Amino acid sequence: MKSWLATAVINGVLVAAAIITLFPLLWMLSVSFMPDGMSSVFPPPLVPENPTLANYRELFAQQRMGRYFLNSLLVATVATLFSLLLNGMAGYAFAKLRFAGREHLTRLLLAGLLIPAQVTMIPLFGLMKALGLVNSYAAVIVPATASIFGIFLVRQYALSIPDELIDAARVDGASETRIFRSIVAPLLAPILVTLGIFTFLATWNDFMWPLIVLSDRELQTLPVALAGMAREYVQDSELMMAGSVITILPVLVLFLALQRHYIQGILMGSVKG
């Protein structure tokens, strides 16, 4: 095959695949600006004739979308901040500090990586009920504040911090907390960014656990509220597309801004250390 032809074929396929991949998202955006009922015709229109923000207005005015958005933002932000602190400290301890039982714990936690989170949901619901936390933000936030994945992500990165740096600070009389704050934490910054995006996206997108534990509509996150609306307004495609845009846009923007860190996290997470 001539090389210009090969180049054309490969890039043609790449472009075609990109169009197919992005089309559902672009169409979602386009339909979200259509007036009520416009998309329920055959053939489906590709672009709105008279673009309108009516669907977004209805979502925020009548469907309390603003409230769900803030719920999601609050839950994901608080969970992310705690996850950075807790997993950051633990990951550093597992990488750089010696303590009795470290090897056993490491192996136990690695085995725990195999357990799907859904196994825990029924006892967790009972526990939350006993703690009086069913239908509270805490029920969604607390279990997300630390994870085995998060600890190992930080640990693997922290292993590369030179011991001399930490020992020198100790010789200078710095306390362990101070060493962590002023020496270790800045060095961990890149992996903490990665962990931060992972936690934020995972909490923002999470569905099953919030669905179980947040039956009070006032407290629901976007995916739970959207799923409820999707069952209620089956025919109102324009409204549902606008709801999907509001749900997806923040995480998509966050990913586009920080994608290098996110992809690095996938590659580190998939290489067991």
Place this chain on the structure above:
Amino acid sequence: MTSSRAAWLFAAPALTVIVVFFLLPVAAAFVLSFTDFDLYALADIRNLRFVGLENYTQLLSNPLFWKALGNTAWFVVLGVPLSIAASLAAALLIHSKLARAPGIFRTAYFAPVVTTLVAVAVVWRYIFHARYGLLNYLLDGLGIDPVDWLGDPRWSMPSIVILAVWKNFGYNMIIFVAALQSIPQDLYEAARIDGSSSWQELRHVTLPMLKPTFALVGILTIAGYFQLFAEPYVMTEGGPLQSTVSVLYFMYNEGFKWWNLGSASAVAFVLFVIILVVTVIPVRLARQEPGR
């Protein structure tokens, strides 16, 4: 403060959360699967009674549970190879020396991975719409009769597979691209000196070198696909004719619709064991291979 004490102080908060909200619940799920855990026991734990293996025997004689298992297995069998094939194809294209602006394509293909599953399920429900959906419009253009994607029990699960492949292929693509980049160039040079075509290079150099990656990607994808839940919840509510009731969907209804929490714990455990068996066994087999 000694280093060992500091270590415990640093690790304790995270470990406490993991033990209390993850590891203990796993153990509790196992115990609860042998009880009649229900609304009464939820209100007062003293109402909890041990029922031995009753939850498990009842599950095994429940046709809907078997249906859910079968549906989930069908989703895995259909979805995992298609997903991995799509990921590998995308990775090979992006990795090709002839690709212009591979970074942009990588971002485009990866975008669905970060989207919210519930939201894209809503979007795809509309794309699959029997009357106004885009997919049937495209088929119409090709002269193919419309398909009732989500309304026909034969097509409902394949429709969900299409969504899953679209949403997930970018993730494994990233792993494949990294693996492709780590294959030593001299292997290709040697193959070229021997006069191999690009197809032979793919078959005899690239694919064998990707073997460990296939194992890794396979395990991650199988384990993930067994956890099918949000797609049927949003798109089909388990229908039509219960053709998209997955194991987790069954567990959710059993536990949080009918409040048979003991039985739901048993479902969770069966699923866990199945995932463990189908992901650990291939690893064991792969490890034995070099010694053969």
